[in-house]
Amino acid sequence: MLGRGGHRNRESGATPVSFLPNRRVTGLSRQAAEAKHRQVRRGTRVNTRHEPTTGGSPSTNLPMLRTSERSTLKSCEWKWYLTYERRVKPQVDMPALRFGTLIHAALAAWYVKGVKRGEHPAIAFERLYEAELAETQQLYGARAGEDDKWVSAGELGPAMLSNYVDQYGKDDRYEVLVTEHPFQWVMPNFIYTGVVDGVWRDRSDKSVWIPDHKSAASISDSKLNYLQLDDQAGAYWSFGVMALKKQGLLKQDQKLRGMLYNFLRKQMPDERQSKILNGKRVYLNLDGSVSKKQPSPYFMRVPIYRDEHDKEMTMARAAMDAERIAELRSGARPVGKTPGQFTCPMCPMLDACELHETGNDWEGFLQQTTKQWDPYAEHEVYDGR
Numbered sequence: 001m002l003g004r005g006g007h008r009n010r011e012s013g014a015t016p017v018s019f020l021p022n023r024r025v026t027g028l029s030r031q032a033a034e035a036k037h038r039q040v041r042r043g044t045r046v047n048t049r050h051e052p053t054t055g056g057s058p059s060t061n062l063p064m065l066r067t068s069e070r071s072t073l074k075s076c077e078w079k080w081y082l083t084y085e086r087r088v089k090p091q092v093d094m095p096a097l098r099f100g101t102l103i104h105a106a107l108a109a110w111y112v113k114g115v116k117r118g119e120h121p122a123i124a125f126e127r128l129y130e131a132e133l134a135e136t137q138q139l140y141g142a143r144a145g146e147d148d149k150w151v152s153a154g155e156l157g158p159a160m161l162s163n164y165v166d167q168y169g170k171d172d173r174y175e176v177l178v179t180e181h182p183f184q185w186v187m188p189n190f191i192y193t194g195v196v197d198g199v200w201r202d203r204s205d206k207s208v209w210i211p212d213h214k215s216a217a218s219i220s221d222s223k224l225n226y227l228q229l230d231d232q233a234g235a236y237w238s239f240g241v242m243a244l245k246k247q248g249l250l251k252q253d254q255k256l257r258g259m260l261y262n263f264l265r266k267q268m269p270d271e272r273q274s275k276i277l278n279g280k281r282v283y284l285n286l287d288g289s290v291s292k293k294q295p296s297p298y299f300m301r302v303p304i305y306r307d308e309h310d311k312e313m314t315m316a317r318a319a320m321d322a323e324r325i326a327e328l329r330s331g332a333r334p335v336g337k338t339p340g341q342f343t344c345p346m347c348p349m350l351d352a353c354e355l356h357e358t359g360n361d362w363e364g365f366l367q368q369t370t371k372q373w374d375p376y377a378e379h380e381v382y383d384g385r
């Protein structure tokens, strides 16, 4: 049986993927793989020509592609292979991912369409957190997923979001035109899927922006200098905007100014008294004077101006990633590993990978510790931003 993306899932039989040079897991012979490689190379030339298309549910059998898949691929092919080809993932997602999902959902409840704001995001977070915890416990047993990190996330989220509303108030500078909208866009060799966080009009100058909410441990300037090249924002700016126009949610001739990154630092707020001085919140000593020790910014909004050229660049890069995936799937390119201090320590597949590396029963381990998932199902795309 073919999965939604047109490629095989775990139960359906082996996909011709090889792990290391000249080593095949199953499927094609070496000659067949080479022939397939040539075919793949011919058939999947990097091609950014695209159909003006549905934006809804495409009927084509092309493979799906999403941004987190691309970043997983670029971080480590073996992690991509397990997660997106074998379609397994840990039974309970890592706390940082679960936290980001809840922050997005809470902000979606706040930024409803229009100028008036919706449910307070701190209250929404609490509601969603409780529901998520109850669901996890029901599925995987009492206290599953309720580790110390996740318990403190239940306090951190509402505190952060209360602080956010203190900072931006009703935020009525922005009119929300669209909030949390899933999209799909058909390219010649793949269908890109994602969820845009929204479309906001700045009422002060009528400029239109695509917001991208990001919760991060640190939001110092030095860590933000990748934003012009950010694949996630690039996907919103290209495939996402085209789909919104196709669906009539934006006018065809609507000009957008760029991306508006909305950073929230994952930190409990300073409990000292504060006041606004020269438009900025400052924290006070007990005697009411301004403290010399001020916290790093809790929030930051960073506008990044985008245009047609970087839209095309983004789409070309996505096409290259799709081509690389097609080659891995066909067996024309072996699946490698990218061990390292920046890839492995946070990798959810670390234990399985070590067992694989040392010749132990990694398949058995995977069966006991992971669950099947559909990476392209709409709710998973929502959760994986």
Ligand code: SF4
Pocket (backbone or CB within 6 Å): 075, 076, 077, 078, 079, 337, 338, 339, 340, 343, 344, 347, 348, 349, 350, 353, 354
């Ligand atoms: S542990 Fe490292 S090498 Fe292994 S799959 Fe994860 S990132 Fe790749």
